[in-house]
Amino acid sequence: MKSISPNIFVKDIHATINFYTKLGFTVSDEVTTPEGEKIFALMTNGTVVFMFQTFASIEDKLPMVSRADGGSLLMYISVENIRQYYDTIKEQVTLLTGLEKTFYGATEFSLCDNNNYLLTFAEHD
Template identity: 30%
Template sequence: MIQFKSIRPILWTNNLEESITFYCTVLGFKLDEKNADWGWASLTKEEVNLMLALPNEHTFIEKIGFSGSLYFEVTEVDKLWEEIKDKAKICYPPEVFEWGMKEFALYDNNGYLLQFGTAQ
């Protein structure tokens, strides 16, 4: 039986160093590996893995971004909000939604929508 074991998004960026700085300083990710020749980096925070990459000859990208968001389930959404609310462009502040999650959202340095939520 085929099993899907994990998902590891690759976020395209026009500025690899700026993106590494955002994820490491604002969200507390750790840079695990970087290859400047490839224009690629791998980051982790606890059980979350992300990759960052410069567009290359295999991709046709007119504009950095996508029509969706990355949703991070966290343990203490209010505490996280207090730590990062002044460090990034905010989409919406903490709110409890009818589906039982308290969440907020912000934009990273590339304009990707990042949502953070804790079950209530």
């Protein structure tokens, strides 16, 4: 195995793109229907890759994906220069925790994205 790129289902892909742009991600690929509706976006920041896809685009195709946004999933993202990154985004998002040193030696902070997913950013010494 080489990597994992979660495909995260969302209700509003435009709001999701706007939110993750604030975190320093850029759209590197997208899919639009013939009618012009954006239904998928691949966003990257360094080597971190997220795929976002609308719930509407999978209706009747993947019936097991029927839950609301968010859930009991935490995306743990390793970063370098966490204090600088934290200072860059802290005024643009709602933070759940500030910078904290954990018992296992990492410096972390957490936030909830616009889809109610939990993101924890960490730097290990």
